[in-house]
Amino acid sequence: MQRGFYLIVGFLALGLGILGMALPVLPTTPFLLLAGAMFMRSSDRMAAWLFNHKLFGPPVRDYIEHKSVDKRSKILAMALLWPTILVSVVLVDPIWLKVLLVLIAIGVTIHIVSLKTTAH
Numbered sequence: 001m002q003r004g005f006y007l008i009v010g011f012l013a014l015g016l017g018i019l020g021m022a023l024p025v026l027p028t029t030p031f032l033l034l035a036g037a038m039f040m041r042s043s044d045r046m047a048a049w050l051f052n053h054k055l056f057g058p059p060v061r062d063y064i065e066h067k068s069v070d071k072r073s074k075i076l077a078m079a080l081l082w083p084t085i086l087v088s089v090v091l092v093d094p095i096w097l098k099v100l101l102v103l104i105a106i107g108v109t110i111h112i113v114s115l116k117t118t119a120h
Contacts, residue, residue, distance in 0.1 A: 003042045010038030010046060017056070027080070029059050029073060036060045068116035077112050081105055 017031030032050070039047035051057050062068045069077075085105040089098045 006038045006042035007046070010035045010042060013038060014050070027077070029063070029069070029077075032056050032060050033063055036064065062118050063115075066116060066118070068118045069112065070118045074112055074115070074117060078109065081108060 013031045013035035016026065017028050017035060020026035020028035020031055036047065036050050039050055051061055059070065059073065062070070082105060085101050088101050092098060092101070
């Protein structure tokens with residue numbers, strides 16, 4: 001039953017990652033990383049497929065093996081993160097939620113900036 005749960009979450013994450021390639025507000029790499037983690041726990045075949053995929057494999061392998069992200073992804077992540085957070089801060093009412101959103105964005109920024117940058 002646990003294997004099935006991981007497999008379902010893996011396929012959902014993969015679908016969202018693929019959708020994120022077309023929708024600028026939906027991130028791709030975090031969903032592909034989640035899919036990889038779920039497939040590693042549920043299906044060796046799907047994990048191998050994802051890690052060796054021509055398009056999806058390199059960013060997932062770079063992150064898992066080297067804790068690195070390509071420069072374009074870092075720039076894109078920041079370019080999408082901060083405008084989205086700032087719009088959200090303007091749209092929500094409770095001050096505690098505004099503060100929480102900014103703190104989350106700061107944490108995500110620190111994490112992304114602290115990752116090594118790959119050459120490709």
